[in-house]
Structure formats: structure tokens, C-alpha cells
Amino acid sequence: MQRTTEAPSAVRATRPAEETALSKESPANAKSTSGAPRISIAVDDTRQVRTLNVKAAVDNVNFYYGEHRALKNLTIPIADRQVTALIGPSGCGKSTFLRCFNRMHDLQPGTRYEGSITLHPDNLNLIGPGVDPIEVRMRIGMVFQKPNPFPKSIFENVAYGLRLRGLRNRATLAEEVEKALRGAALWDEAKDRLQDSALALSGGQMQRLCIARALATKPEILLFDEPTSALDPIATAKIEELISTLRDQVTVLIVTHNMQQAARVSDYTAFMYIGELIEFDEAAKIFTNPSKKATEDYITGRYG
Amino acid sequence: MSAVSSAAMLEAEKLRGGLSRRKLLDKAFVVIGLSIMLGCLAILAVLFIDLVRDGAPRFGWDFLTNFASRRATSAGILAAWVGTSLIMLVTAVCAVPIGVMAAIYLEEYAPKNWFTAIVEINVTNLAGVPSIVYGLLALGLLVHQFDLGQSILAAGLTLALLILPIVIVATRESIRSVPNAIREAAYGLGATRWEVTKDHVLPYSTGGILTGMILGLSRAIGETAPIITIGALSFIAFLPDSPIKSEFPFVSFQWLHDPFTAMPIQMFNWVSRPDQAFQANAAAAGAILLCMTLAMNGVAIFIRYRFRKKINW
Numbered sequence: 329m330q331r332t333t334e335a336p337s338a339v340r341a342t343r344p345a346e347e348t349a350l351s352k353e354s355p356a357n358a359k360s361t362s363g364a365p366r367i368s369i370a371v372d373d374t375r376q377v378r379t380l381n382v383k384a385a386v387d388n389v390n391f392y393y394g395e396h397r398a399l400k401n402l403t404i405p406i407a408d409r410q411v412t413a414l415i416g417p418s419g420c421g422k423s424t425f426l427r428c429f430n431r432m433h434d435l436q437p438g439t440r441y442e443g444s445i446t447l448h449p450d451n452l453n454l455i456g457p458g459v460d461p462i463e464v465r466m467r468i469g470m471v472f473q474k475p476n477p478f479p480k481s482i483f484e485n486v487a488y489g490l491r492l493r494g495l496r497n498r499a500t501l502a503e504e505v506e507k508a509l510r511g512a513a514l515w516d517e518a519k520d521r522l523q524d525s526a527l528a529l530s531g532g533q534m535q536r537l538c539i540a541r542a543l544a545t546k547p548e549i550l551l552f553d554e555p556t557s558a559l560d561p562i563a564t565a566k567i568e569e570l571i572s573t574l575r576d577q578v579t580v581l582i583v584t585h586n587m588q589q590a591a592r593v594s595d596y597t598a599f600m601y602i603g604e605l606i607e608f609d610e611a612a613k614i615f616t617n618p619s620k621k622a623t624e625d626y627i628t629g630r631y632g
Numbered sequence: 633m634s635a636v637s638s639a640a641m642l643e644a645e646k647l648r649g650g651l652s653r654r655k656l657l658d659k660a661f662v663v664i665g666l667s668i669m670l671g672c673l674a675i676l677a678v679l680f681i682d683l684v685r686d687g688a689p690r691f692g693w694d695f696l697t698n699f700a701s702r703r704a705t706s707a708g709i710l711a712a713w714v715g716t717s718l719i720m721l722v723t724a725v726c727a728v729p730i731g732v733m734a735a736i737y738l739e740e741y742a743p744k745n746w747f748t749a750i751v752e753i754n755v756t757n758l759a760g761v762p763s764i765v766y767g768l769l770a771l772g773l774l775v776h777q778f779d780l781g782q783s784i785l786a787a788g789l790t791l792a793l794l795i796l797p798i799v800i801v802a803t804r805e806s807i808r809s810v811p812n813a814i815r816e817a818a819y820g821l822g823a824t825r826w827e828v829t830k831d832h833v834l835p836y837s838t839g840g841i842l843t844g845m846i847l848g849l850s851r852a853i854g855e856t857a858p859i860i861t862i863g864a865l866s867f868i869a870f871l872p873d874s875p876i877k878s879e880f881p882f883v884s885f886q887w888l889h890d891p892f893t894a895m896p897i898q899m900f901n902w903v904s905r906p907d908q909a910f911q912a913n914a915a916a917a918g919a920i921l922l923c924m925t926l927a928m929n930g931v932a933i934f935i936r937y938r939f940r941k942k943i944n945w
Contacts, residue, residue: 435819437743466822476813479836488831489821538817545821 381408382448383549383579384429389443389455391421391428393436398424400603402443406549411571411580413594413611415587417631421603422583426551429454429581430468431461447548466493469542469578470551474558475534477526477541482509482518485526485537489545504544511577512540513570532563539570543578550574552582556589568593587627591615599623680922687916695916700868700898704909709917711868712898715784716853716924718872718887719894722788723795723852728845730792731799738800739807740829759797766794767861775862782863784872785888790858795848802844806837839939846932850925856896868893895921 384406391399399421406412414422424433431454433439441455447467454464477485486505487495495501505522509515514536521528526537535555542550552571556564571593574580584590590597590611597614599607599622607614607623618624625631690705698708738755742748770790780786810833818828834841872887895917902914 430820432816432820435816462822462824465820470820472813472816472820474813476811476817478814478817478832488818492821492823492827541817541821 380410382406383408384448384454385444385446387444387446389425389428389441389445391424391433391442392440394438398603399428402600402605404598404605404608406579406581407596408448408579409575409577410595411575411582411593412596412598413590414581414583414598414600415585415590415626416600416606417626418585419602420600422600423553424603425600426553426581426583429464429549429551430470431455431464432470434461466545467547468549468551469545469547470553471535471538471542471555473554475531475538477529477534477537479525479527481523482526482529482537483522486540486544489541493545505540508540508544509537511543511574512536513566513573514540530563532559532566535559535563535567536570539567539574543574547578549579549581552580552584554583554585557585564589587615599626601626680919683915683919683922685915687912687914687919690912690916691919695913696920699870700893700901704907704913707902707910707913709895709898709920711871711893712895712917713920714871715864715868715892716894716921718784719787719791719859719892720849720853722785722888723791724845724849726789726792727795727799727848731796731845731848732803732841734796735800735803735807736829736834739804740825740833755797755800759801762857763794763855764857764861766790767858769793770858770862781889782865782891783889784892786862787859787864787892787894790862791852791855794855794858795852798848798851799844802847803837803841806840806844807833809840810836839936842935842939843932846928846935850928850932853925853928854896854921856894856900859894860897860900864897865891865893895924 382405386402386404386406389399389402390397402425404412414425416422427433428441429445433441444456445454446452447454452464453459454468478488480488483502483505486508487501490501490504495504506515506519509518514533517533518529518537526534529537535558539550539555555571556567559567568589571580571582575595582590582593594611597609597611598605599614599618599620601622607618607620609619614623615627618627694706695708696713697710698706699710700712701707734755738748738752742751767790770786770793774780774786774789775782780789814832814836815828818832823831868891872890872892874887899914899917899921902910902917
């Protein structure tokens with residue numbers, strides 16, 4: 329009971345410090361031509377200041393399941409072509425938050441968003457009331473907790489997103505499927521069995537197939553919802569390696585229950601607790617020298 | 633020391649005693665279940681063998697190609713099996729698309745509110761309505777109100793109404809067995825509800841839908857009460873109009889409006905005759921009707937097996 333009260337107070341007490349940690353550069357200094365905001369993250373003077381484009385700006389997001397407020401005033405910048413990890417104990421709302429990005433909650437009745445997630449460069453508010461969730465899902469891919477390939481051939485799994493976008497040309501389809509499978513490090517294992525059922529693959533291969541399926545449509549942000557929680561350590565290592573290589577082409581947002589994983593794959597880490605953001609910083613900082621007591625307790629295994 | 637070990641042995645002895653009693657109960661249940669199941673199968677087998685033995689003298693090509701007759705030995709079931717086949721065709725063509733679409737709507741589209749709850753309860757209840765009630769409904773509505781007459785169309789529509797709840801319930805079960813993770817995967821790629829349904833939910837639940845359809849038709853094929861109610865003839869010495877014509881436009885739907893008879897009606901007619909010779913005809917027709925039903929169930933099992941093998945969640 330003591331901990332639940334401790335966490336929010338930690339946020340309140342240190343709010344001024346947070347503002348320096350996530351300072352937005354003034355527009356005059358910003359070099360970007362598209363008008364997208366940039367972030368520079370530096371908490372102490374000993375570290376180099378890194379200035380990055382923001383792919384999505386989460387601003388004061390609240391989310392409700394009916395009357396229940398599951399997310400509380402979340403504000404996080406998601407850096408372009410970097411890996412941002414969301415960590416926190418079970419039920420802290422990290423998956424709920426992730427699913428806001430591709431409007432998965434719209435499939436359930438009685439859910440409500442507040443605030444904004446602004447996607448750059450075209451300043452589209454992903455959770456805006458006038459925005460079509462299908463358009464959002466076409467621009468933002470998702471990989472789920474349990475591998476969920478369609479019970480179709482490997483080729484058809486990867487091609488499905490392209491077919492939805494109206495691509496019919498067989499040669500182009502084959503080319504794009506190959507590109508996506510290479511991108512997901514599955515091509516060598518799958519090239520001779522493209523017409524085999526995806527259900528014949530191993531768990532780790534299935535998950536990489538799901539990544540290829542999401543990559544094929546060239547998403548702007550790729551969401552991972554605990555992608556390795558159903559996999560063995562070897563398959564997990566492969567997926568983690570893959571995520572590290574993906575950061576060159578796509579912005580990655582990953583929810584993970586495994587703190588070592590977050591430390592290994594992420595550039596930025598957000599620690600959440602009961603629907604609130606406790607701390608957001610560079611991963612190296614969070615895992616070596618967190619500024620909040622609650623974060624430290626969590627990453628050292630006191631609870632979670 | 634020895635007191636302790638003997639106490640431990642006593643304890644183990646007690647455990648074993650209890651265990652053997654529990655295992656005996658386990659075995660007893662297997663024996664009871666197995667004998668009840670075999671009993672049911674035996675009843676069906678005896679019934680079938682009895683029908684075949686009674687009808688044995690009538691089996692043959694003539695029995696299938698002859699019309700009903702006043703003489704038992706030359707009477708056949710041509711009009712009956714053609715009538716039954718055509719009625720089943722109409723039933724399937726009407727009940728399956730409507731039933732499947734209703735099920736898709738209820739499962740994938742309908743919001744969960746009091747209205748859909750009432751619809752759901754009613755669909756389930758309709759499966760339990762006595763078939764004679766459907767017959768009365770069809771007599772008033774189809775035969776007289778819509779003026780379809782005592783036709784194959786009216787009979788097919790009546791039976792379609794009868795099996796609609798079965799098709800809907802089976803289709804919903806089958807749709808529900810498609811894991812939600814698959815729907816999420818498709819939605820996540822930007823599919824619309826209809827695309828998710830037509831590309832994923834329907835193809836993956838086809839096995840269950842076809843099984844439901846065939847189980848529904850197996851029920852309809854033996855129904856007597858509703859088609860007697862709407863006025864099936866029991867003595868017919870002609871076939872419905874041919875659906876294929878030699879002159880333009882080559883297809884005709886006149887047969888839909890022709891009077892008809894069906895297998896159960898023919899059997900009912902023969903059984904109710906005083907002449908003992910007709911009993912053999914009834915038995916032979918019964919055996920053939922049973923074969924038709926078993927064949928349809930066999931097809932259902934085969935389809936289900938094929939689709940299960942292909943899709944293993």
C-alpha cells in the first residue's frame with residue numbers, strides 16, 4: 329500500500345527536474361525543415377546532448393475503459409528511428425498505452441481517448457476523434473505478444489497487408505515479400521517454403537514472420553507488445569537482435585516485462601506505474617542511475 | 633525409531649487404500665460410459681438391419697426408377713427421392729446464405745445490447761419449436777398468403793425456416809472458434825471489418841459452417857409433419873418439370889412450382905396401408921432414407937476432418 333502512494337508523489341515532487349530532462353528546443357534553433365519538433369535529452373552535464381527528431385509526440389494522454397481511467401496524463405516524445413521501451417509492473421497500462429498508437433481500443437465498445445498523439449511530419453493526431461482508425465493502422469504496424477500468423481502460406485501472410493493496399497502485380501508482390509522477409513531475418517529459412525503453411529514454422533520463426541508481415545507495408549512506427557514473452561531464450565535473442573537492426577528503418581516502440589531486454593534493445597525507456605509515467609530517459613540512464621526511487625525499486629527487482 | 637517407521641507405513645497403507653478405491657471409481661465410469669454408448673449404437677444398428685431385412689425383396693434398380701403404384705411389387709420411389717433431392721436443394725440454397733449472414737452479423741458486427749440479446753435468445757429458442765408449428769406457419773404464409781401453392785418451393789422454404797436456427801447456431805460456434813488474435817492481426821494491418829470477415833473469419837470457419845449446414849439438412853430430410861401440413865401429395869406418378877430445356881433459355885424454374893412428394897411422405901403412405909406387401913416397400917424406402925442421412929453425415933465428418941487437418945490453432 330505504501331508503494332502505491334509513493335509512486336505518484338515521486339512524480340509530483342520532481343516535476344521541475346523533469347522539464348529540464350525533456351526540454352524541447354526552441355523553434356528558432358530547430359534545424360528540421362518539416363517543422364517536426366526535436367528533443368534533446370541530457371540530464372547531467374557529463375553526457376553528450378543528443379538531438380533527435382520526434383516521430384510522435386504524446387501529449388497529456390488519458391485513456392478510459394468505461395469509467396475506469398487506465399492512463400493518466402501521459403506525456404512522452406517518441407524519438408524518430410530509435411527504440412523506445414515501455415516498462416513497468418503488470419497492469420501498469422503499458423500495453424494499453426501501446427494500443428493507443430494503432431487505435432486497437434476502438435475495436436472494443438466503451439473506450440475513450442483524451443489528449444493527443446501527434447504523428448510527425450504531417451501532424452496527424454492519432455487519437456483524434458475525426459481520424460480514421462483504419463488509416464492509423466495502415467501507417468503503424470503491430471507485433472503481438474503471441475505469434476499470430478494467419479493459417480495461410482508464408483507468402484500470403486506477408487503479402488496480406490500489401491493486398492489490402494490494392495497491390496495486385498505478382499512480381500511486385502514477390503519482390504516486396506522477399507524484402508520484408510529479409511528485413512525480418514527470415515528469408516534464408518523461408519525462401520524454399522514460401523508456399524508452406526505458416527503454422528508449420530517454429531514459435532520464433534512465426535514471430536519473425538509476424539514482424540515481416542508488419543514490415544511489408546512499411547509502417548512509420550512499429551509497435552511490439554511483449555514480442556518474446558512466449559518464446560525460448562534462443563528465439564528471444566534473435567528477435568532482440570532483429571529489433572536492434574530495425575531501428576535504422578523504423579521507429580520502434582516496445583512493451584516488455586523483461587528489464588534486461590529493455591536495457592539491451594532500447595535507446596529510451598519509459599517506466600510506468602498504475603497508468604502514470606514515472607520516469608522517461610535514455611535507457612542507459614534509467615538502468616544505471618534512475619532519478620526516481622520507484623524506478624530504482626522496480627529495476628532492482630523490489631517489486632513487479 | 634521403529635514406531636516412527638511403522639506409523640509412516642500405516643500412513644502409506646491408508647493412501648494406497650484410498651487410491652485404489654478412487655481408481656476403481658474411475659474404471660467404473662469408463663465401463664458405464666462405454667456400455668451406454670455401445671447400447672445406443674446397437675439400437676441404431678438393429679433398426680437399420682431390421683429395415684434392410686424387411687425391405688430386402690424390394691431393393692433393386694426398379695425400386696428407384698418406378699413411380700408409386702397400386703401393386704406393391706411394382707411400386708417405386710422415383711417421385712419421392714427426386715422430390716426430396718429438389719426440396720433439399722431449395723432448402724440449402726435458402727437457409728445457408730441467410731443463416732451464415734445472420735450469424736456473421738450477430739458475431740462480428742452486432743453491438744452487445746438488449747436488442748441483440750433478445751435476438752440471440754430467440755434464435756436459440758427457434759431451434760426448439762416443434763416442426764408442425766413451422767408447417768402451420770408455412771401453410772398460412774407461404775401457401776396461401778404468398779400464393780406459392782403446394783409446391784417444391786413452398787416445401788423447401790418451410791424446411792429452410794426449420795433449419796435456419798441450426799445453421800445460425802453452428803455458424804456462430806464456428807466463427808467464435810477463430811482466435812481473436814487472428815482478427816487483431818488483420819485489423820492491425822489496416823483491414824476493415826468486412827475484409828477481416830471475408831479473408832479470415834469465414835475461410836477459417838468453413839469446416840464448421842459446412843458441418844452445421846449438413847447437420848441441418850440431415851434433420852430436414854426426415855421431416856414429415858411440416859410438408860404434410862403444407863399439402864405434399866402422397867401419390868404422384870410424374871416428375872417435376874425438367875430444369876434443363878432443349879430450347880432457349882435452356883434453364884427453367886417451372887419445377888419450383890410443381891407439386892411433389894418426398895421420401896418420408898411416401899413411407900408414411902405405405903405404412904398406413906392395410907396390405908402387408910407395402911410394409912416391405914416402406915422398410916426399403918426407410919433404409920434408403922437412412923442411407924441418405926448417414927451419407928450426408930459422413931460428408932460432414934469428412935469436411936470437418938479435412939479443415940481441421942489444414943488449420944490447427
